[in-house]
Amino acid sequence: xxxxxxxxxxxxxxxxxxxxxxxxxxxxxxxxxxxxxxxxxxxxxxxxxxxxxxxxxxxxxxxxxxxxxxxxxxxxxxxxxxxxxxxxxxxxxxxxxxxxxxxxxxxxxxxxxxxxxxxxxxxxxxxxxxxxxxxxxxxxxxxxxxxxxxxxxxxxxxxxxxxxxxxxxxxxxxxxxxxxxxxxxxxxxxxxxxxxxxxxxxxxxxxxxxxxxxxxxxxxxxxxxxxxxxxxxxxxxxxxxxxxxxxxxxxxxxxxxxxxxxxxxxxxxxxxxxxxxxxxxxxxxxxxxxxxxxxxxxxxxxxxxxxxxxxxxxxxxxxxxxxxxxxxxxxxxxxxxx
Amino acid sequence: xxxxxxxxxxxxxxxxxxxxxxxxxxxxxxxxxxxxxxxxxxxxxxxxxxxxxxxxxxxxxxxxxxxxxxxxxxxxxxxxxxxxxxxxxxxxxxxxxxxxxxxxxxxxxxxxxxxxxxxxxxxxxxxxxxxxxxxxxxxxxxxxxxxxxxxxxxxxxxxxxxxxxxxxxxxxxxxxxxxxxxxxxxxxxxxxxxxxxxxxxxxxxxxxxxxxxxxxxxxxxxxxxxxxxxxxxxxxxxxxxxxxxxxxxxxxxx
Numbered sequence: 001x002x003x004x005x006x007x008x009x010x011x012x013x014x015x016x017x018x019x020x021x022x023x024x025x026x027x028x029x030x031x032x033x034x035x036x037x038x039x040x041x042x043x044x045x046x047x048x049x050x051x052x053x054x055x056x057x058x059x060x061x062x063x064x065x066x067x068x069x070x071x072x073x074x075x076x077x078x079x080x081x082x083x084x085x086x087x088x089x090x091x092x093x094x095x096x097x098x099x100x101x102x103x104x105x106x107x108x109x110x111x112x113x114x115x116x117x118x119x120x121x122x123x124x125x126x127x128x129x130x131x132x133x134x135x136x137x138x139x140x141x142x143x144x145x146x147x148x149x150x151x152x153x154x155x156x157x158x159x160x161x162x163x164x165x166x167x168x169x170x171x172x173x174x175x176x177x178x179x180x181x182x183x184x185x186x187x188x189x190x191x192x193x194x195x196x197x198x199x200x201x202x203x204x205x206x207x208x209x210x211x212x213x214x215x216x217x218x219x220x221x222x223x224x225x226x227x228x229x230x231x232x233x234x235x236x237x238x239x240x241x242x243x244x245x246x247x248x249x250x251x252x253x254x255x256x257x258x259x260x261x262x263x264x265x266x267x268x269x270x271x272x273x274x275x276x277x278x279x280x281x282x283x284x285x286x287x288x289x290x291x292x293x294x295x296x297x298x299x300x301x302x303x304x305x306x307x308x309x310x311x312x313x314x315x316x317x318x319x320x321x322x323x324x325x326x327x328x329x330x331x332x333x334x335x336x337x338x
Numbered sequence: 339x340x341x342x343x344x345x346x347x348x349x350x351x352x353x354x355x356x357x358x359x360x361x362x363x364x365x366x367x368x369x370x371x372x373x374x375x376x377x378x379x380x381x382x383x384x385x386x387x388x389x390x391x392x393x394x395x396x397x398x399x400x401x402x403x404x405x406x407x408x409x410x411x412x413x414x415x416x417x418x419x420x421x422x423x424x425x426x427x428x429x430x431x432x433x434x435x436x437x438x439x440x441x442x443x444x445x446x447x448x449x450x451x452x453x454x455x456x457x458x459x460x461x462x463x464x465x466x467x468x469x470x471x472x473x474x475x476x477x478x479x480x481x482x483x484x485x486x487x488x489x490x491x492x493x494x495x496x497x498x499x500x501x502x503x504x505x506x507x508x509x510x511x512x513x514x515x516x517x518x519x520x521x522x523x524x525x526x527x528x529x530x531x532x533x534x535x536x537x538x539x540x541x542x543x544x545x546x547x548x549x550x551x552x553x554x555x556x557x558x559x560x561x562x563x564x565x566x567x568x569x570x571x572x573x574x575x576x577x578x579x580x581x582x583x584x585x586x587x588x589x590x591x592x
Contacts, residue, residue: 068425088428096426100419104350116342117427156423 012080014164014195015042015065020074022060022219034060036219038074042197044163047190049210050199053309057219058199059097062168066094079163090118090160095153095167103142107133107152110141114156121159131155132185147178154185165189167198171205183209203305217309230304237298239273239282241291251289258284262307274307339437340429347441357407360504365400365449366456369393372518374460384546386464391541393457394472395516398537400449401480403504408442409484410500413491439481446480468544475540479570482536483507485577492584507533519550532577535569542566 020038023031035057042048050058063069065076067083078086086092101110111128115121128137131151136144144152150170157165167186171179183205190196200206206213207227215223215230223230243251243266255273256264258281263274271291275281278296285291297303352358373379373392381388412434415421424434450473464472490503511517514533515525528534538549538561548558 066426068422087426090428094426096419096422100421100423102350102415102420104353105346109346109349113343113346114423114427116340117424117429119428153423157426 012044012077013041014044014046014079015040015197016075016077017041017061017065018075020061020064020076021072022057022064022069023072034219035064035071038216038219038221040214040221042164042195044195045193046212047196047210048198048212048214049206050197050216051201051203051206051213051305052199052216053201056216056309058216059168060219061216062094062166062197062199066092066166086164090120091162092164092166093157093160093162094165095150095157095170097168097172101141101149101152103140105141106138107141107144107148107155108137110152111155111159115159118160122161127155127158130158130185130189132181145178147174147182150174150178150182151185154182158189162194164195164197167196169199169201171200171202179205215305215308222308223304230308231298237275237278237296238303239275239278239285240293240295240297241271241273241285242269242293243271244290244292254289255285274303276307339440340433343437344440344444347437348444351408351441351445361400361404361407361445362448362452365396365403366452368399368517369396369453369457370460372396373457373462379461380463384544384548385468386544387462389457389460389462390464390468390472390544393453393462394476394541394544395537397450397453397473398476398479398533398540399507399511399516400453401446401476402483402486402533402536403507404446404449405442405480405484406487406490406503406507407500408438408445409487410491410503411487412438412484413488414495414497414499417492417495439484442484443477443481446477450476464544471543472540475536475542479536479540482570482574482577483532485574485581486532489577489580489584492581493587515549521551525549525551529565529569532569532573535566535573538566539570 017038017040020035020040021033022035023033025031038057038061040061050062052058060069064071065078065083067087076083079089079091081089081091083092102113105113108124108128111124115124128134131154133148133151133155136148139148141149141152154170170186171182174182186196186209198205198210211226213223213225213227213230214221252264252266252271255261255271258275260276261273261281262276263272265272273281273285282294282296286294369392373389373396376388376392379387379389379392383391416424454469454473487500487503490499493499494502510531510533513524513528513531514537515528516533516537520528542563547560547563549561551557551559
């Protein structure tokens with residue numbers, strides 16, 4: 001587990017989750033286990049990204065941490081308290097996904113309304129200023145763009161001056177400029193030492209903003225560490241080889257049956273192989289299968305994501321469109337000649 | 339109750355001109371057209387006159403339009419995610435319900451107050467108990483109909499839900515013997531519809547329990563008190579049961 005860059009404090013962990021489980025009933029099908037025995041500890045002051053494909057259980061987990069949904073099993077402590085108590089005490093707040101605003105109120109009225117529910121909120125003018133909404137204060141919510149509405153949600157989240165701030169896909173649906181502006185605002189805020197936990201399916205955001213990434217898939221933590229640690233974990237490392245001329249079909253079949261091989265892609269003579277243990281796969285390829293010109297590629301964050309979750313992340317760059325190619329043909333750093 | 343929340347809710351109401359028209363202006367207009375402007379408005383009815391009879395009916399119509407609209411929008415807001423936003427604050431659900439209830443009652447007071455004042459200046463006459471009991475029954479009974487609005491908001495989850503709820507109120511008002519006196523079979527049917535007991539009870543102190551039935555040669559017929567009361571009790575139970583079912587249905591869909 002990665003330690004926070006902030007100096008250690010005597011404070012309770014910002015978030016402590018053990019054995020968290022939540023199922024949803026589905027008509028005519030088995031229940032969906034959205035969160036499946038999840039364990040997670042977030043030290044105070046850390047900026048953590050919660051990464052995973054759609055449906056991995058991110059929002060369900062965050063809803064339970066915020067006391068909006070009751071877990072089927074497991075325990076949650078937020079700033080040392082039960083979720084709903086932490087919300088009432090103003091220790092935790094959140095920027096939720098789209099929806100949930102009253103369209104006929106103005107920006108400043110919305111903030112005032114939410115401020116009225118807290119005992120000692122930060123001044124309305126102050127949070128409006130910090131969220132960069134001063135010029136839009138008297139605009140109707142219905143006339144605000146998606147990015148502006150998101151900044152409004154951020155302003156509301158600042159009202160209790162929370163120790164823990166949770167952001168659920170805060171930039172979903174924003175254009176590039178709005179995303180950059182949003183993160184600039186967040187960065188300024190996080191410098192103050194708040195614990196920030198954000199869910200995203202944009203790798204780029206997790207990489208740029210978080211000091212720790214927790215990758216979840218099918219309701220479980222599949223990787224936990226810094227970006228470079230996840231890259232170095234070996235997940236998503238690929239082997240590229242030239243295959244022998246004869247009897248290609250059965251050769252590929254033999255490659256597929258090698259222990260730990262998860263994915264085989266053929267492009268002409270060149271074969272790209274993803275494997276959990278690339279060392280032993282490489283040995284077998286060279287010694288037993290007559291492969292030539294072998295290269296082992298270090299994983300990108302993207303290929304690690306694919307290997308760990310079995311799905312592609314949302315593409316943020318134009319060249320991300322090519323999906324599989326980005327994952328398997330990038331970043332060759334080591335070369336082993338046969 | 340949260341005063342800031344209450345004040346902003348009232349501001350929202352007065353900002354919505356369409357809502358203000360249907361809740362406050364239209365019932366006043368109905369009173370003037372069907373009550374004050376008619377030549378029979380000064381004819382006596384029980385402890386007062388026809389103008390007052392129409393006044394109570396139209397004020398009741400305005401009041402239920404108000405509470406149905408507030409109840410419907412409260413449910414809809416929560417369904418559309420505002421409930422999640424409030425879930426991030428210390429505000430308890432009971433506080434939300436209490437605040438919305440006070441908003442509903444306050445907004446219902448707008449058509450009641452307007453119509454009562456206009457009526458007082460345009461010939462509505464009745465003794466003091468008829469005014470006071472009439473006004474109170476309208477206000478308290480209207481609260482029941484906020485549950486009716488709630489059901490529409492819970493089931494349809496869109497702005498049109500409130501329009502639909504208000505639209506059905508017009509039909510129920512006709513069927514409930516509210517807009518003009520029904521007779522014969524229609525009057526018998528009316529006694530089973532939700533607005534009948536409410537408006538009948540609101541007018542009862544004025545009419546002393548007598549209702550007009552056209553098939554009896556325009557004679558007045560006495561109606562036992564248990565009839566409007568049973569109507570109100572049964573419909574309150576039905577509305578509450580439907581609202582609980584709608585909440586469960588909504589939760590399953592989430």
